[in-house]
Amino acid sequence: MAASTRQRQNPNAQSGLFRKIAASAIIAGPFLAVGGFGVSESNLPGWASGVFLLVGFFLATIALISIGRVLPSLMLVEGEELLVSRNPTMKPAFARMLLSTPFFAGAAWLFEFTVVPYVFPFSLFVLAMYLFFKGAMRYLRNLHITYTVTDRRVVQQYRFLWLYTKEIPSNRIISISEARSFFELITGRGSVIVSSGIGERQTVRMEDISDPGPVTESIRRFFD
Amino acid sequence: MIWAASGGIAASADLLESGHRVSRREMLANRSKIRFYRGRLELIWAVFASIFVVGLLAVMTSSAAAEEPSDNSAQILHLQEQLAALEAEYAQSATELEQWANIEITVVRDRWEQAIQDLKAEVESEIQRLIRKYEYESRQILLETRRDGSLRILKAELDAAIEEKWAWFESQARMKRRYLQNDIAEIERTKAFELNYLLALIDEVESELQALLLEADLPIEEPQDVFPTVDHVPTDRQESPVAVSVSESTTDQAPLDSGPGESRWKRGFFMNSISADPNGFNWALEPTALAVIGILITLAATGVQLLRGN
Numbered sequence: 035m036a037a038s039t040r041q042r043q044n045p046n047a048q049s050g051l052f053r054k055i056a057a058s059a060i061i062a063g064p065f066l067a068v069g070g071f072g073v074s075e076s077n078l079p080g081w082a083s084g085v086f087l088l089v090g091f092f093l094a095t096i097a098l099i100s101i102g103r104v105l106p107s108l109m110l111v112e113g114e115e116l117l118v119s120r121n122p123t124m125k126p127a128f129a130r131m132l133l134s135t136p137f138f139a140g141a142a143w144l145f146e147f148t149v150v151p152y153v154f155p156f157s158l159f160v161l162a163m164y165l166f167f168k169g170a171m172r173y174l175r176n177l178h179i180t181y182t183v184t185d186r187r188v189v190q191q192y193r194f195l196w197l198y199t200k201e202i203p204s205n206r207i208i209s210i211s212e213a214r215s216f217f218e219l220i221t222g223r224g225s226v227i228v229s230s231g232i233g234e235r236q237t238v239r240m241e242d243i244s245d246p247g248p249v250t251e252s253i254r255r256f257f258d
Numbered sequence: 259m260i261w262a263a264s265g266g267i268a269a270s271a272d273l274l275e276s277g278h279r280v281s282r283r284e285m286l287a288n289r290s291k292i293r294f295y296r297g298r299l300e301l302i303w304a305v306f307a308s309i310f311v312v313g314l315l316a317v318m319t320s321s322a323a324a325e326e327p328s329d330n331s332a333q334i335l336h337l338q339e340q341l342a343a344l345e346a347e348y349a350q351s352a353t354e355l356e357q358w359a360n361i362e363i364t365v366v367r368d369r370w371e372q373a374i375q376d377l378k379a380e381v382e383s384e385i386q387r388l389i390r391k392y393e394y395e396s397r398q399i400l401l402e403t404r405r406d407g408s409l410r411i412l413k414a415e416l417d418a419a420i421e422e423k424w425a426w427f428e429s430q431a432r433m434k435r436r437y438l439q440n441d442i443a444e445i446e447r448t449k450a451f452e453l454n455y456l457l458a459l460i461d462e463v464e465s466e467l468q469a470l471l472l473e474a475d476l477p478i479e480e481p482q483d484v485f486p487t488v489d490h491v492p493t494d495r496q497e498s499p500v501a502v503s504v505s506e507s508t509t510d511q512a513p514l515d516s517g518p519g520e521s522r523w524k525r526g527f528f529m530n531s532i533s534a535d536p537n538g539f540n541w542a543l544e545p546t547a548l549a550v551i552g553i554l555i556t557l558a559a560t561g562v563q564l565l566r567g568n
Contacts, residue, residue, distance in 0.1 A: 065553075082546045089553060096564070145545065149335050152527045152548055160552045167560035175564050194564065 054177065057124070058097030061131075061170045065090030096174045099194065108182050108189055108199075117252040118183040122176040122242040123223050130169030137162030181240040183252050188228045190238045202238055204256040206230040212250045218242075226250050331529065337467045344463060348456045355449040362445045370438040374431045381427040385420050392416040 069086030072078030110116060141158035144150055175194075182189040185204065192198040207230055214224035224246035228238045243249060396409055527543045543551075 079546055082550050085550045085554070089557060092557075149339060149525060151529050152525065152543065152545065156527070156548045156552060159549065160556060163552050163556040164559065167556045168563075171560040171564045 054097070057128075057173060058094060061173065062090045062093035062097065065093065093170065093174070096194075097177065099178070107193075108180070108191060110184060111186075115185040116182070117185060117255075118181075118249050120181045120240065120243045120249060122179055122181075123244040124173055124176055125221055125223065125244070126242060127169045127173035127176060130165050130172065132169075134162040134165035134169070137165065176242070181238070181243065181249075183249060185256075188238050188253060190240070200235070200238055202228055202230045202236070204253075207253065207256055210250060210253050212246055214246070226253070228253060334467060334470050337463055337470065341460065341463045341467065344456060344460045348453065348460065351456060352453060355452055359445050359449045363442050366441040366445070367438060370434050370441075374434050377427060377430050377434070381423050385423055388416060388419050388423075 065086045067090075068078075069083045069088075069090055072083030072086060073080070137158050141155045141162060144155035144158060145152075178192055178194045180189075180191045180193070182191070187204055188202045188207070190200040207228055209227075209229045211227045211229075212224055213227065218224050223242055223244050225242065226240040226246045226249050228240070230236045240246070240249060392412060392415075395412055399409055399412065527548075
């Protein structure tokens with residue numbers, strides 16, 4: 035009987051769910067708070083409050099698509115054994131979001147405590163927002179990417195507004211490579227690249243996964 | 259083409275190899291197609307980026323041309339800021355000095371009043387002593403133990419002595435009151451000196467500001483005697499509406515409405531000065547609009563990553 039990877043995975047996923055909700059609240063919360071505050075109390079224009087609320091709801095919705103598990107997970111066939119299932123690590127995303135903080139502070143300082151033209155705080159603000167959204171989008175994207183290794187295939191799934199699956203049967207794998215940059219070595223991350231030929235469609239790149247060693251080992255077992 | 263050119267080699271290959279070549283041809287074709295699409299995407303991005311940069315430069319150039327006195331404007335803003343700081347300092351100093359003077363005057367007045375009271379008590383005590391002496395001597399006369407005086411003369415001497423005592427007291431009290439007035443005047447002088455120093459600074463900055471406004475050919479506010487000098491401390495100066503408006507215009511750093519008689523200086527996007535075209539781009543971008551634009555731009559730029567999944 036077919037079963038989904040979700041059913042086969044460790045059911046102890048409450049903490050992970052809580053972490054996802056907390057991170058999504060951090061991402062969407064400020065926009066919702068500013069928009070709500072603008073509507074209720076401050077003299078923020080109505081259209082601006084509306085934009086803030088829309089952005090907040092947009093980010094929250096994207097996060098909830100993953101947290102609420104709207105799209106179906108990978109179905110395993112009868113007798114197929116799930117070896118590894120990973121999402122990309124969120125560390126780079128959080129690092130980018132954290133990196134935006136000093137730029138936000140600088141923009142606020144230039145805006146509040148100086149009389150320099152707006153272009154200067156605006157530039158810093160845009161830079162900060164870019165870093166923040168870059169991290170946030172990476173986090174949201176990573177929520178929707180799943181790498182799965184079973185005893186029959188290696189699968190990469192991107193499930194957002196559409197479902198995109200790339201799959202390599204285990205008997206077609208011709209190479210496995212593990213790549214780690216210096217920072218990835220320091221932070222315990224890395225990429226595992228599985229190929230069945232030349233070309234993008236013939237390659238599954240499991241990027242930015244934490245502790246890629248066991249994943250590589252599980253795939254290497256196919257050659258035994 | 260490469261494979262067609264090497265037809266000799268291809269002719270000697272078996273069926274499996276030819277099939278393998280076909281798949282490699284397809285792969286090469288796909289790769290070139292991917293390169294082509296990637297190149298086209300980069301080209302589109304480059305065109306958009308160029309349009310954005312050119313547009314930004316054009317707007318900056320036109321704004322700069324429309325707003326000549328940028329140096330003056332920066333200086334004016336600096337002076338306005340300085341003026342606001344001085345006025346705030348003046349208001350605070352006036353309050354603090356008023357409190358200090360009230361306390362000092364109360365202390366001085368209490369001290370001198372106490373001195374006068376002490377003097378009066380001393381005089382009254384002296385007069386009581388004289389009266390007791392008179393009563394004793396008058397009893398002696400009545401008992402005829404003293405024959406060298408009469409009651410009438412004794413009473414006259416007593417009255418003269420009392421009158422002399424009170425006269426002395428009045429002169430001493432007058433002197434002490436004069437000292438009191440001098441001390442109070444000294445306190446007021448100290449207070450006025452401190453405030454006059456700040457007023458001189460304010461006048462200097464205001465003169466400089468008006469000269470710059472004249473030089474820039476901009477409307478000047480009607481000079482008002484916001485801070486009249488100086489003989490007594492104006493306690494309600496910080497509540498002057500004009501002072502408040504000036505202070506707000508420079509410390510809040512928010513764009514002001516360009517009403518008649520109000521300062522039309524605004525904090526612009528590219529520069530801080532009054533715009534030749536008040537409806538121009540420089541003033542169209544308020545902080546709220548800028549924040550929203552920044553958020554939307556960055557959201558759109560990074561949202562592509564989410565849509566592509568890469």
